[in-house]
Structures are given as structure tokens and as C-alpha cells.
Amino acid sequence: MTEYPQLHLLVGGAKRAGEGRDLADVLDPTTGEPIAALPLATAADLDEALDNAQTGFLTWRKAPPEQRAAVLTNAGALLRERVDAIAAILTREQGKPLAEAKGEVLYSAMLFEFYAGECKRSYGRTLVRPAGMRSEVRYEPVGPVAAFAPWNFPALNVARKVGGPVAAGCSVIVKPSEETPAAGLAIVQALLDAGCPPEVCQCVFGVPDEVSRHLLGSPVIRKLSFTGSTAVGKHLAKLAAEDLKRTTMELGGHAPILVFADADIDRALDTMVPNAYRNAGQVCVSPTRFLVEEPVFDKFRDGFVERVKAITVGNGMDPASKMGPMASPRGPDQMERMVGDARTAGAQVASGGERIGNQGFFFQPTVLAEVPLSAEIMQEEPFGPVAIVNRYAGEEAMIEEANRLPYGLAAYAWTSSPARRSRLAAEIESGMLAINHPSVSAVDAPFGGIKWSGHGHEDGMEGVMACMVAKTVHEGE
Numbered sequence: 001m002t003e004y005p006q007l008h009l010l011v012g013g014a015k016r017a018g019e020g021r022d023l024a025d026v027l028d029p030t031t032g033e034p035i036a037a038l039p040l041a042t043a044a045d046l047d048e049a050l051d052n053a054q055t056g057f058l059t060w061r062k063a064p065p066e067q068r069a070a071v072l073t074n075a076g077a078l079l080r081e082r083v084d085a086i087a088a089i090l091t092r093e094q095g096k097p098l099a100e101a102k103g104e105v106l107y108s109a110m111l112f113e114f115y116a117g118e119c120k121r122s123y124g125r126t127l128v129r130p131a132g133m134r135s136e137v138r139y140e141p142v143g144p145v146a147a148f149a150p151w152n153f154p155a156l157n158v159a160r161k162v163g164g165p166v167a168a169g170c171s172v173i174v175k176p177s178e179e180t181p182a183a184g185l186a187i188v189q190a191l192l193d194a195g196c197p198p199e200v201c202q203c204v205f206g207v208p209d210e211v212s213r214h215l216l217g218s219p220v221i222r223k224l225s226f227t228g229s230t231a232v233g234k235h236l237a238k239l240a241a242e243d244l245k246r247t248t249m250e251l252g253g254h255a256p257i258l259v260f261a262d263a264d265i266d267r268a269l270d271t272m273v274p275n276a277y278r279n280a281g282q283v284c285v286s287p288t289r290f291l292v293e294e295p296v297f298d299k300f301r302d303g304f305v306e307r308v309k310a311i312t313v314g315n316g317m318d319p320a321s322k323m324g325p326m327a328s329p330r331g332p333d334q335m336e337r338m339v340g341d342a343r344t345a346g347a348q349v350a351s352g353g354e355r356i357g358n359q360g361f362f363f364q365p366t367v368l369a370e371v372p373l374s375a376e377i378m379q380e381e382p383f384g385p386v387a388i389v390n391r392y393a394g395e396e397a398m399i400e401e402a403n404r405l406p407y408g409l410a411a412y413a414w415t416s417s418p419a420r421r422s423r424l425a426a427e428i429e430s431g432m433l434a435i436n437h438p439s440v441s442a443v444d445a446p447f448g449g450i451k452w453s454g455h456g457h458e459d460g461m462e463g464v465m466a467c468m469v470a471k472t473v474h475e476g477e
């Protein structure tokens, strides 16, 4: 059994725990039992973190890019060294299979390494002017950032939240999810061990609404970065707007996958089925709405169900498990409600549809077919191990359905027609689109959505630029 670490806040590099702070239980999703007590920040902790963030910013903004790059490179190397230990605590607190947890920690290392290169390239530009006149555009760090990361990728979400600010020369206070605190703490600790000044990157936990109101209510904070649900995102964006703080919002999605009759159906199934049940479907870019062209519908649905029935569900620490439990008790409750509602609306439950056992937060990998629009799951992001497989008459109807919802994060398409590929690239309303490819994320590509899926980006050069502001300087003789 993995040793789960002692938990603490990291304020100015100091590990804060106990001393009368309130505690929250961290649950093991495999058993549902508590595994640790998490100290919650007091108002005094948050004020101290804010003071540190201000002083940290004033020094880090002047740090040479090479110094920031070295910190990120070294932190990436430390994450690679520590991958087995961090992945084990991540699986313990979140549930995903160990192989996925290792991949997540390594992706975090790759992101730090990419940002290390990128922070040296925040070039400005010189404008064309007559002799004796000079105008330039400079990019400067925006200021201290307050960042809130959710529980579905406890390491990567935190790496994304802190990597951009550290690369850009900002300071950052991150609040990982209280449900999965240890992996995020390990990410912050790696940065500190790599030489990041302790005032530049701090980590707190608390009552989410209290922490966000406290940090966003302070004039020290100049930017909000949030990943989570659209509902909470809208609430936080309003708080940020009161002080005109900048925002990056990575919110929910309900990704369509357009499968055309001319596609390589086996390749689509072999890659998209594992993708749909990765992390028990608790992924903002999870492929959830399979829109299948009529002539290949039966073949696609049957091949989908066959592959889903072969997914082994179990303890994430067991190498045989391809899917672990959901991360919290809310997960199976939500699945049960959404599947029940779809059934009542007339959907076929083609596979799964039930909780597994009475220990932990397990739910069967589930396939719903021919789901009517009236079902809740056709409107709301399921965020669990369930995929919808529906039939459509052709391209026009499929694009219309793909764009119907207010979300616009990820979309996928499978087709062998080059002409259709360019039509889809132009017409699909989403921040990211993968065609004949199962993944929309890469450390060098901007990750983010449109409409209710949010705005701004992480990853790519855009992830660093999102933490910078332009300043124009005009000089005469």
C-alpha cells in the first residue's frame, strides 16, 4: 500500500499544518475511507501568502529569463526523477490507473521543459517610425496570479496553473482541489526544490469559496486562472470583474465526435474508446457525443460496445485495471441520475449503466445509444464513464448537432475526405479539433475553449503570453 504523505500548506516556502487550523478529510476513492487530514488556510495564512506574492513578484519580474528557464528545466527533471512516487500518491487520492498517473506527471515535466524554452521568447516588436522616433511594444508579466485547479488531473492541472506564471515572471498562489491535494503539492515542491523563490510559488487549501473571495478581493492579485465547471467559472469571473482582473477560464465541455461513413471505423474505435473512458471519463475534453453517419451506425455501435465490455475496472494500483473508480462520491451519484434520466427519455443502455459494488466510487463504463435530445445528458456535460452513440443522416446534420450546445472546448472527427476535413476545420465551433487523431492536447499547442468552455489558453506559447501584458513605449529625440 502506498504511503500517503502528510499534508500542509506552502506559504513562503514554510510547511504549515496543525496549529488549530480546520481539517478536511481526503478520501481514497477505491475504498471511500479517509486517508489523510488536510489543513485549511486561515485568513491570516492567505494574507501572508498575498504579502509574499507581492514581494515575490517584484523580484521575479526582474529575474533574467535564463534563471526562470533553469528553474522550470530543473523542476521538469525532478518530476521525472520522482514520477513513480508522485504517480502512486496521485492514484491513491484520485483513483486513475497508475499508468495514466505516470503519464500525467511526465506530461507536467514536459510542460515545464517547454515553458523553460518559451520564457526566453517573449519577444516584443519595434514599430516602423521616421528617423529620430522609436516605438516599441514590450511584454511584461501581468502580476501575482490566483489559480484554482480541480481534482481530475491533480498534477497536470497544478503544473498548468503555476508553469505559465513562473515562466512569465509572475508570482502565483495556487489552490489545488481539497479532494486531491498531495499530487499538486508535489508539483509545487518540485519547483521550490528546483530553485524557485518560495514567495513566487505558493500552495494553499481551504474552503474554496472563502479562499477565492479572499484572494480575488485583494488588489495584490492581478489575474485569475481557473479550471473547473462552467457554473463556478461564471461566479469567479464576476468576482474578478469587480477589480477588472484578467482571467483565464478552462471550463466544461461536451465534445462531439463526428464519425463519417468514409472513415476508418476500426481505427476510430480502437483509439476513441480508450480515450472516452480514460480517467473514468472525468476529462474536460473527453469524447462524449459520438455522432455517427447512418450507413455505419450499427457497425460503429456494436464495435463500440464490444470494446467497452472488455475494459477491466478496478483499483488503479492494479496493472490489470484499465479504468479506476471515479474521484468522489458525487461521480457515481451523477452517473446514476443521468443514465436513469436518459433511460426514461427512451435511450438504450447498450452497456453498463450501474454502480459497481458498495465500496469506493466505481461505476461501469457505460454506452447510451439513440439518446433523444430531451435527455439531460444531451445538454449537460456527463463528466464520467459514459458515451452517447447517436445516428445522423449526413454532414450537415452532424455539424449542426456538434455546434448545438453552448460548450466549445474539444471536438473530434473521423473521415477520409480531404475536402470534408477542411470544411470541418472551418465550421466546427470549438477551441480544439482533432481529425483522424484521438488527442487534442500537446504541450506546444494552446489548450482552451470558446463559448461556455471559457477563454484564454494554457500550454503553447499562449500559456506564457496569457500571463503577460503589452506595454507600448513611444520615444522621441
Ligand code: NAD
Binding pocket: 148, 149, 150, 151, 152, 176, 177, 178, 208, 209, 210, 212, 213, 227, 228, 229, 230, 232, 236, 250, 251, 252, 253, 283, 284, 330, 381, 382, 383
Ligand atoms: P465544482 O464545480 O464545485 O468544482 C470544480 C472545482 O472548482 C473543484 O476543484 C473545486 O474545488 C473548485 N471550486 C468550486 N467552487 C469554487 C470557488 N467558489 N472558488 C474556487 N474554486 C472553487 O464541482 P465538482 O462536483 O467538483 O465538478 C462538477 C462539474 O465540474 C463536473 O461534472 C464537470 O462538469 C466540471 N469540472 C470540470 C473540470 C475541467 O477540467 N474543466 C474539472 C472538474 C470539474
